[in-house]
Amino acid sequence: MGEATYETNTGDMRIIARTVDKLPELGADCVRAIHFTRAQNAENIIKTGLDYSHLGMAMATARAWGKADEVEYYSDDPRYNYPGVKIVVMDMSNEEWKGHNKMQTASGRISQDRIVGIVDTVHSPSETTSTLSPSILMAELSSKP
Numbered sequence: 001m002g003e004a005t006y007e008t009n010t011g012d013m014r015i016i017a018r019t020v021d022k023l024p025e026l027g028a029d030c031v032r033a034i035h036f037t038r039a040q041n042a043e044n045i046i047k048t049g050l051d052y053s054h055l056g057m058a059m060a061t062a063r064a065w066g067k068a069d070e071v072e073y074y075s076d077d078p079r080y081n082y083p084g085v086k087i088v089v090m091d092m093s094n095e096e097w098k099g100h101n102k103m104q105t106a107s108g109r110i111s112q113d114r115i116v117g118i119v120d121t122v123h124s125p126s127e128t129t130s131t132l133s134p135s136i137l138m139a140e141l142s143s144k145p
Contacts, residue, residue, distance in 0.1 A: 016046060019119035023089060024116055026068040031097045033110070034071060035063040035088040036080035042118045045088050049115075053108030058100035062110075066094070074121055081121065089117035 017023045026032050035050055052058050068081050092114045099105045107108045 016115060020073055020119050026091055029094050029096050030091055031064040031066055032068050032071050033062045033090045035062040036075060036085055037088060039084055039086050042086040042088050046112060046115055049112040050088060050110040055097050055104055058110060064097055085121045087114060087121050088116040089121050090121060091116050
């Protein structure tokens with residue numbers, strides 16, 4: 001299953017990638033943000049968007065890269081590295097991402113319209129095609145030696 005179709009709140013239909021290879025191209029001046037979660041939470045986020053209001057800034061729960069081929073679809077952190085973990089993939093302009101990470105402008109929610117995929121996590125860097133050198137790493141959810 002590479003893609004799934006969902007109806008938005010306005011009745012529009014949109015495609016959500018279910019595998020990394022089906023994710024759309026990342027636009028110019030955009031970032032790809034990822035959020036690790038349980039499968040049932042991921043399905044809810046598709047409908048409601050990513051709520052980070054209790055955290056203050058999006059980078060408290062998501063991390064972002066400016067190049068799609070550098071995104072790390074895995075985590076060394078055991079909280080996000082177990083069977084069944086899903087990754088919510090969101091694309092947005094760099095300016096929008098910056099706005100989600102300033103206390104004065106953060107809305108508390110990334111719109112469900114920014115979600116382009118719900119993909120499985122890989123369980124080690126060797127399982128991803130990423131170059132593993134993120135050019136824009138806004139937040140680090142796991143510490144690496």
